[in-house]
Amino acid sequence: MSYRQLSQEERQELGREQRSYLWGLGLSLLLTLLPFGLAAFTDMAHLTLWWIIGACALVQIVVHLRFFLHITLARNKREDLQLILFTVLILTLLCGGTLWILFDLYQRMMPNMMP
Template sequence: MSARQLDEHEARECRAEQRSYVWGFALALVLTLIPFALVAFTDIKQMTLWITIGICALVQVIVHLRFFMHITFAKNKREDLLLILFTVLILVILCGGTLWILFDLYQRMLPGMMP
């Protein structure tokens, strides 16, 4: 089995893809370390902490979609984006419905303990 030499265009594409993965890894690492550092080493208000963790999580999802799954807003990737948006819609419906049912059951079973 012989190793084929990459021409200049393929080598450039390979370096660009590797650079994209390194950027994605670095951004994902930073977006993981920010909430960890805030929880472990600071004493900020709980609501501010939750908002910061949520924002970092949403940005990290976008980073993963862009740098690792290569989902962009380009015309040729429109089907992938629609598939992901449909999946998010289904997950929101499932999670929202589950929470709705659980809180309704909680209110019916223990009405005196509601805040």
């Protein structure tokens, strides 16, 4: 098998892409280990901890979209972003509707067990 030599421009593009993946990996590890460390090794209020975990999860979604899926706000990537936003909308409706139905059934079946 023969390998062709990369041009200077292709090597620069490969270097930029590898740096992007390394930045994404580093940020993902940080955003994963930070909440884990706070939950495991600190005595923080539960509500504050939940907010920090949620915020880190949302930031990590953005990191994955930007660094691994290469979804940006550039004009040529708008279709990809719209597709992802539509998918999030459908998943939100499905999950929200499911939770609504389950909590409604729970309330109807066990009204004296509600907090």
